[in-house]
Amino acid sequence: MERHLRKPFQGVLNIVRFNWHFYILAFFLITCLFAITILCSGQLNWICYLIIIGIILGTTLSLIASYYIYDVSNLYSLKWLDDVEIKQENHLLNINAGFDETSYLLKRKYVSSNLTVMDFYNPAKHTEVSIERARKAYPPYPGTLAIETSNIGVPTKSIDCAFVILAAHEIRDKQEQIIFFKQIKKSLKDDGKVIVVEHNRDIYNFLVYNLGCFHFFNPRRWKDVFKKSGLQLTQTKKITPFINVYYLT
Structure with missing residues (x-):
C-alpha cells in the first residue's frame, strides 16, 4: 500500500x-x-x-x-476526518466518478474497516478526456464495483459511513443527484453518516479556474439536493477556501 x-x-x-x-x-x-x-x-x-x-x-x-x-493542504491527509466518529471495524463505502485517489488512503487510515469501493463512471455520460487519461494512469482500487447512479445496489442499512469525494459534481442532472443520494441514505445504518467533498462554484474558484468553476455547483444547490434526498446536513467545513466538506446523516 x-x-x-x-x-x-x-x-x-x-x-x-x-x-x-x-x-x-x-x-x-x-x-x-x-x-x-x-x-x-x-x-x-x-x-x-x-x-x-x-x-x-x-x-x-x-x-x-x-x-x-x-x-x-490537508485534503489527502484526511486529517479533516479526525473529529468524525468512525470505528476501525465499520463498513465504509467510497464512491468515485472514474478517478479514485482516496480509497487507499481511507483503507490506510481505517485499516480494519470493511471498505466497499464503487465507481459510477459512464463513458457515454462522462465524456471528459481528462478522466479517460486518469483512468489509464491509475488502475481502480482492487474489487471496485461498477455502478449506475440510479442503482448503486447497496443493501439497506448496511453502511456506517459513505464517502463521495470530489465526484458528485460529475452527476450533472439535479434529479439524478437526488436519486443517487436517496440510495446512499437508504444504505445507511440508523447512526450512519455521509461525507461529501466538493469544489464550490464561487468567486474563489472563479478567480483561479475561470470558466472551469462552472463545472462545479454552489453550496445552495448541494444543500437543496441533500434535503430532497432525505439527508440532514449537520456541519459544513472548508478544506482551503476552494473546497467544502458536507457532513450528513
Whole structure:
C-alpha cells in the first residue's frame, strides 16, 4: 500500500498530465498573439500583450492554486476526518466518478474497516478526456464495483459511513443527484453518516479556474439536493477556501 501514498507535486503534475490539451491551446494562442505583434503595430499590439499577460497569469494562478489544494493542504491527509466518529471495524463505502485517489488512503487510515469501493463512471455520460487519461494512469482500487447512479445496489442499512469525494459534481442532472443520494441514505445504518467533498462554484474558484468553476455547483444547490434526498446536513467545513466538506446523516 505504501506505493499508493501521494508523492510531492503529484496533484499539480496530474492536473497538467490529464489536461495537457488546455496548456497546448494556451501556448498556441500566445504564439499566435506574438506573431500578430510582429506583423502589426499600434494599439492592436497592446491588446495582444494584455491578452498574453492574462493567459500567462491565469494559467500560473490555476497551477499555484492546484498545488496548494492537492499537494499542500490537508485534503489527502484526511486529517479533516479526525473529529468524525468512525470505528476501525465499520463498513465504509467510497464512491468515485472514474478517478479514485482516496480509497487507499481511507483503507490506510481505517485499516480494519470493511471498505466497499464503487465507481459510477459512464463513458457515454462522462465524456471528459481528462478522466479517460486518469483512468489509464491509475488502475481502480482492487474489487471496485461498477455502478449506475440510479442503482448503486447497496443493501439497506448496511453502511456506517459513505464517502463521495470530489465526484458528485460529475452527476450533472439535479434529479439524478437526488436519486443517487436517496440510495446512499437508504444504505445507511440508523447512526450512519455521509461525507461529501466538493469544489464550490464561487468567486474563489472563479478567480483561479475561470470558466472551469462552472463545472462545479454552489453550496445552495448541494444543500437543496441533500434535503430532497432525505439527508440532514449537520456541519459544513472548508478544506482551503476552494473546497467544502458536507457532513450528513
